[in-house]
Amino acid sequence: MSKVSYLKRYWQLYALLSLPMIYFFIFRYGPMYGVQIAFKDFNLFQGIGGSEWIGFDAFREVFNLREFYTALRNTFMLNFLDLLVSFPAPIILAIMLYEIKGVWFKKISQTILYIPHFISWVIIGGIVYQLFGNQSGMVNGVLEGLGLSPIPFLTEKGPWLVTYLFTGVWQSAGWGTILYLAALTGVNRELFEAAEVDGATRMKKIWYITLPSIKPTIVTLLILNLGKMVSIGFDRPYIIGNTAVREYSDVLSTFVYRVGLESGQYTLATVVGLFQAVVGLVFILGSNYISKKMTGNGII
């Protein structure tokens, strides 16, 4: 096909695409010159252009900080645990909701399940402390009443990790189901009827019909999640974390906040951001490649 006839045939597609692409170039790539800060001794008043080049000095400084490696390790650890626990949770929950027959119960449950997503971490933090504190926490109060010894939910590594994961599942599982529920509307009901005739059990139907039909969505989200392995939100580790477990709750975002933004060292903050970006890009492209080979699904 010649160029002219190609364009003649497909110009509409390019026209559609042009608007969002203009957006990406202006609003996303426009400020991108800011990554230079990582290679400069950034002075607020001389601006990005006027500040002096320092090459990779700031990278060397960051990579020599022991705290950076602790934060990196914790980021990986918490994200990995989240991937094991928080990632499957909405899938299981969505399938359970899909299996429920009572229309009203289903609708009301869905609406309530996503409420935690709207409660800010500051408030969640307050509630978590009220529930899980050692002396004043309600859960430990109950344990004490039963004659059991209190569990240091917030001040010791193991229990703290469980608390951290639990609050994550609690906060995001309901919200996460929405997308899977949207995907589940595409399940072909006729397949169930056929399976019924064959005498398949409920579990078998879920395994062979329901799950495969949302597989593309699961794979897409899994790839997107893998891209985020070295980036982590600020609020959850910062608020659920505390001084006693600082060695495990300090992650890259809190590290950047502390050494970079809070003390005005934009250069260090940008270096860490750049590091996260490169690793994230490698992860997402890598997992996309592997996924394409293995399942045929991918995001590109």
Added chain:
Amino acid sequence: MSERTSNRIFDIVIVTCVALFVLFCLAPFLHVIAVSLSSNRAITSGEVTLFPIELNWKAYAQVFSDNAMIRSLGYTVLLTAATTGLCMLFTIAAAYPLTKGYLKGRKTFMVIIIITMFFSGGIIPEYLLMRDLRLLDSTWALILPGLVSPFNLIILISFFNNIPQSLEESAEIDGSSFFRTLMSVVLPLSMPVLATLALFYAVGRWNGFQDALMYINSPELYPLQLKLFQMVQNNMVSELTQMEGANRTPLTPESLKAATVIFATVPILAVYPWLQKYFVSGVMLGAVKG
């Protein structure tokens, strides 16, 4: 065990699990409501859990008598509606062409988009851009920078990809233009995911306030969540405020904070039940048959 009993047990187990989780999710919300209705004494003594103590409506009376708050609610509703509309238009416009495997440059476009998920210029260049575009202190500053979320875009592409090619092809053979295929075949078949993404955008905008912190100076253009943030954060005793000494302002009563949280949350919570009607099963099936 007969098939029917095992079926029943299965149902009961599932309903119980979901009901338990629902209770877990509801409890903190009930707690916030209880706080908003309790007396200051009971709250600061830590007596309030799930039910109001020394019930009173003062906090709500104060929230509802605050004109700025009511105005802000109206503004935020409009802002959220406009943002959602525009975001959906742009996201759909990007997603549809990118599902076409034969589109030249498709992979390049995808990579360009994915890069923006990871790399950004940072807060200062972004502020300078808004200034140079003369968008500071305007509603557009809260809408334009987030027009397309790459995350949402990729999800939409993945859903579009699941629409049987045969449907689109038949439309294309009919001589239908791409634009018409999009409008008459692709979008109607994608209502559940469109509703979901609209919800994502709407909630994102509703809960967002960081951009307003940076870009907005006029109190009339403060989104509701910014006002809530001020109330929750600005009044916290912290590292930040301890140098204020004698200038320290009295804290906002907890009940007022809680009432504001409820006031700012309930409207957006009401959106999902309304969107649920688009989550109808078998859309695709009907189309294939029809």
Added chain:
Amino acid sequence: MTVNANQKVLKKALGVGLSAVMGMSLLAGCGSDSNGNTANGGSAVEGDNGKRVTLKVEVFDRGNSPAPHTITNNFLTQMVQERFGDPNNIDVEFVPVQRSEEVTKLNVLMASNTDVPDIVFTYDSSVFYRYAQQGGLTDVGAILDEHGPNLKKFLGEETLSYGQIDGKQLSIPGKRAVTGRYSSYIRQDWLDKLGLPVPTTTDELYTTLKAFKDKDPGGLGSKNIPMGMALAPAQFETLIYSFIKPVKGDLTYGQRYELPLHEGFKDAMQFLNKLYNEGLISKDFSLDEDKTQLGKDLNNGYVGYWSDDVGNLAYADGTLDVLYANVEGSKISAVDTYTNANVDNKHIKSRYASNGMYIMIPKSSKRAVEAVKYLDWMASDDNLVLMYSGVEGENYDLVDGIPVVKPDVSKEFADRLFNGGDMAIISNGKNFGDQELNQKAWISGFPERHKEILEQSYAIANTDTVGPIVFSKPIEAEPKYGTTLNDKLAVIMVKTAMAKPEQFDAVYEQEMKDFMSLGGTQLKEELEAALKDL
């Protein structure tokens, strides 16, 4: 079929979206219209001597503006325009900055050059030093001499010295009215019940806490907290200051994270460790950074003894009010217990420096003269009283030379002063140039019923205080390592307190080694060198 139905829905949805967008652009128009002329109270007079200019002034927004006031247009902004702006042919425009995001926003504004207000400020000395170091601030020395006589007189040499770096006046520090910071409190009814005297030394305090624990005068069982503790400065600084040795006279290093560099810090940690292991302090203090839990425990009457910011318990509906309502017969006394063996057993405690916030004029500002004039105006006549206390007869009556809030002041009049403290940037607290008057004015801000305990607290807070040392040039390690070390200080306290007594030494050594390796060494060297140069 389905397709058609959904198409309709879709069109409707798009329609709603579009019309909302159109409405929005209208709204946006309104918005930018109405914000152009903020604080435009008086009539605009076109002056003879030159053009009317705009002076932009930062203002903290705490989201507490009562209707109909907004943070940029209210009684005080209008008053500023009328009394200062119009006579001087200046439009005063206020730029709100969210209180809790102050520094982030200020950095961005500074970087923009164009949007930065002519007057900005912060309480954070490291932010001031950083701006100064990067060469972004105007040296106002000469302008101050020419246009700020009242301001100079009001602030005084000592306060002004906090804004000088290498002899240049790079910021104008506000003046602090009340430098007393902390007081301690005890449950008098518990002491009475046990027949114990008021403890006056650290050792006596320990004995008293032991008695509180063993004899449980409140009958609280496991809820009993002999000493209330939180991971907040008011609680741990009081304890630490009673062990450390000042570096020079009555001066200590200025930053909190520099506490571990003082002699005696280890003893403080050892004492904390003892208190914790013997169950004398709040078990969960490490989780309580914002004092929420401590506040609840206090209000419920679980706590026997604690330290706090002076006056913090006396707000309306505060600890005193709630405790007395909750626990019948409870009684709180202000006490000065901690004694410092390193300083002749005096009741050493920290005070605030005599400055408030650092007011700065960015180098890019073309209105430095007008900015100083504005601050000078604020310092002259009774303008500060007006900002803090409002109008005589409407808001306050003059009693013994100080404005006392009228008991029957209307909501309208009270509301219009909501931002008084944030507008009167040159003064932290009500300044009358005399400690006694300042104290009275301070107490008059609290409910009358707590007058006695406030007077005691005030006296205690001002006894044997030590203040921060001021060097002539900033310590470069401070902005660089400050936040990290501050975090580490918290870790040191928590880890050493919670260690088993026999492991204390090992844990302390380990944590301090960590502290030094995270920048503590560089900081120590620089501080010691600066101390020698003084």
